[in-house]
Amino acid sequence: MPRQLPQPSRDSLDLITILAALADPVRLTLMRAMYARPGAHDCAVVADGIEVGAPTISHHYRVLREAGLTSTTVEGRRRVVTIRHEDLEARFPGLLAAVLAPELDDQPARA
Template sequence: MADELLPQPDTADIELVKVLHALGDPVRLRLLAIYADGAEHTCDPRGLGLEQLHKSTVSHHMRVLREAGITSTRSAGRNRFVRLRCDDLDARFPGLLDALLRSLER
């Protein structure tokens, strides 16, 4: 079975209001900080340091981030891998991602 990208908005269709709305939740902000390393991450709450959350809750947060255009999700068999869309976000909203990540470091 081939890898498949789940539906996500094209770069030009990413809307600032949707991005900011998606990041208005503390769990999704934490996921943003985790994904900022540029690597692909699984949907396993334990691998993300979110053991206190049910897997379906984490999946919901990941879907919100993907539908807002913040992340890209690749499906490979029964596994899903998530990556931050750094280049797309920087192209659409220059400096936004850096500002958000700097604010999370404080």
């Protein structure tokens, strides 16, 4: 039985909280990895390669979820995370794209 971990409702999403959640290297990396391809993600797979201890990763996932950026369900002994695209787009249109889009190199289209 997949359990849903608690998360804020769409209406109670707070921009300051969301920005604060995104303003961290580890969390931004996690979000970008997920944003790169839509759908559900295995917690551990997304976090793979990030050089930080397991408790810290767990902490960051919690911050993301409590900010309303992600939704987490428990499936067996692994966690599955998804970005709350719809809710975020409804409340803050364009925000995810602006923040999580791969950084362009500013070069004025060389070829």
